[in-house]
Amino acid sequence: MNAMKKSVFALCLLGAGAVYGQTMNSSTTTTTTTTYDSTNRANNGATMSTPMYNNNTSTTGTTTYDNGMNNTGSSDMNSRNSYNSTTTTTTTTDYSSDSKDRNGTRADGKQGRFGIYAGVNFSRFINEPIPDNAYRAGWQAGLYGRSGGTVFGQIGLEYRNSTSNLIRSGSGTTVSEVRGKIDQHFLAIPAYVGLRIGGVAGLRIQAGAELASLVAIGNNNFQLGKDDLNRTILNGLVGAGINLGPLTLDAVYNHGFANVFDNGADTKRRILAFNLGFRF
Template identity: 45%
Template sequence: MKKSVNAILLLAGVCSAGLALGQQNSYYNRYDQDYRQDYRPSRRYEQSLDDRLDERREYNRRSDENRRYDNRYEEQMGRRYSAPMYTGHELSQAYDEGYEDGRRSVAVEERKEHKENYKNFTFGLYAGANSTRFEGEDVQGNKLSGRLGYQLGFFVRGGGRVYGQIGAEYLTSSSDFYQAGDGSTISDITSNVDQKYIHVPAYIGVKVAQSDRGISGVRIQIGAEYAAPLGVNNNAFNFSQSDFAAATVNGLANIGFDAGPLFLDFVYHYGFADVLNNVSNTKRRILGVNLGVKF
């Protein structure tokens, strides 16, 4: 009996211990499950963390861009403020140089305008010498010095490569006249007569060659002139102004050379009418050379 009671008590103790140990394990398991469930990060927390990381990366990127912009700005401002400062004397000198540059520019424009006007309008003065004979006259054996004269004149020329020209000149012309008679020597029947004329020549010309400015070149001109006598010198034939035709017309041929403002012209005058009334073969032939300056 006693053994039975002891066995029952031992079995009861073992069962109690097993129940207690099972209850304890169950508590621990439930505690671990609740802890893991309570302290496990939620999906919302994980998503919020990703967003914060993205925001941090974006912030760092913008900070880098701002830093680069600031560096460029500081570099530019540094170059600007590191530019050399000018003194009052240097500024005054620069102003004077600018003023002189402006004056030079104006002068260049004026010269350019003058060049353009020069191509279209020219005024000239000239002087020269001439030699005269009459149509059909044989001058062999006669002294050339007895036939020399001179001329003074001016002209106005307008146009470009092809141009027109008109002017006026005072010309003295010397010629030998012959009169048949009973003289014993040539000097008794020959006399030199000086005539004075006003010529009004008009030309049409072309520059067969010219410089870029048109100021230098080679010219060919043809035209005509109105010739009016002003008087004659005392002569053995007692010619007076009334013995000469009131006006005649001469043809003109000219070749000229321009060298800057200077020019040289060779002119041939061809008379179409007799200069002495009622005397044939007195049409004048004049060869002249002129040296002048043009503006």
């Protein structure tokens, strides 16, 4: 696996963890100012020697708390202790292109999700002497986390059984060739960057890469073991899917970049996978 392929995979992992949909941010600032007027004034505005507190007229946005009492120091004039509290509220809202409902939940089907899935795959080796070029069926199951937004990131964990046809030249003079299939079991970490198109049941398209590690190999006619195959393989991924309520349907094309066998033979894997999933 060369440095460029490692860099591609690292970028896909970074994109899956860092890409999130736009959100709506709202901030509120509240400023309260309280004033207390101790000037001695009469009702006609003249300054008085007897303490009296001005009762200011309330205006919009101003709340007056009045602790009134009669002042006997001047006839026909009342004094009141007046506290004027003015509250100013400023709300700043940053609206993004992705809408939410009043509870802050995305209303456009583009919220982040976790999900599980399972499905079938069809794989084959290329550059191998296989006359029929047939794909053999296998299966996979996995889970993932997907961020929100029109542009999203996704990363997951998948267990996969891949079955392929294989033909090898026979030994001796009695057997000209050996035919059969080879089963391989992988644990893979797929990472995507994708684009949502449409609303709740919209189309998803995505591309990325995966790092697949060989965990087991089944019995075969070729006496091949784990040491005869590359343990870790980098694959490119291209996929598309749709949402059907909580259900998901996805198709993925898996393009092997590394050789399958450890002997240097130019043999790479191609896989078509179809998944049915459930998102939370």
